[in-house]
Amino acid sequence: MSLVVYPGTFDPLTLGHQDVVNRVAAHHESVVVAISDSRTNTLFTMAERVDMAKAILVGLPNVRVMSFSGLVTDFARDIGANLIVRGLRDASDFDYERRMASLNRILQPTIDTHFIIPDDRYQSITGTLVREIAMMGGDVRAFVNPVVLAALQEKYLKRQQEPRKESR
Numbered sequence: 001m002s003l004v005v006y007p008g009t010f011d012p013l014t015l016g017h018q019d020v021v022n023r024v025a026a027h028h029e030s031v032v033v034a035i036s037d038s039r040t041n042t043l044f045t046m047a048e049r050v051d052m053a054k055a056i057l058v059g060l061p062n063v064r065v066m067s068f069s070g071l072v073t074d075f076a077r078d079i080g081a082n083l084i085v086r087g088l089r090d091a092s093d094f095d096y097e098r099r100m101a102s103l104n105r106i107l108q109p110t111i112d113t114h115f116i117i118p119d120d121r122y123q124s125i126t127g128t129l130v131r132e133i134a135m136m137g138g139d140v141r142a143f144v145n146p147v148v149l150a151a152l153q154e155k156y157l158k159r160q161q162e163p164r165k166e167s168r
Contacts, residue, residue, distance in 0.1 A: 013127075029062060082111055
């Protein structure tokens with residue numbers, strides 16, 4: 001059985017991430033979208049990120065959403081995966097991901113890494129940019145699923161409704 005892990009923080013899951021999941025799910029028996037606990041500050045809690053991903057990916061019967069902490073190679077080994085998939089948007093992603101794949105191969109030689117390039121429409125989208133645009137009241141509908149849009153609006157609604165303070 002072909003079990004693939006697509007790891008990430010997914011804070012939030014973007015249409016680019018969805019595109020990668022759809023592409024991978026079309027070619028593999030089973031895909032685990034593995035949501036990292038992340039050592040960085042996230043806008044959404046682990047539970048919120050998992051719930052959003054499950055709601056968005058519910059129509060893909062061969063995709064499961066799981067959370068993990070620690071090394072992705074350990075997680076992949078523990079669930080019996082033999083492949084990690086990573087999305088690449090540009091050359092800087094490639095440089096970083098190539099180094100990670102090399103290190104992961106040293107940590108778990110039986111687990112390979114493949115790279116997927118999302119559709120051109122999604123190559124400029126990052127979770128960081130989506131959060132920043134949403135925080136400033138911008139329209140992020142072109143970048144995220146309606147599930148994520150609603151969650152972002154809920155997170156930032158109070159902030160956007162607060163009166164602006166005048167500077168002196």
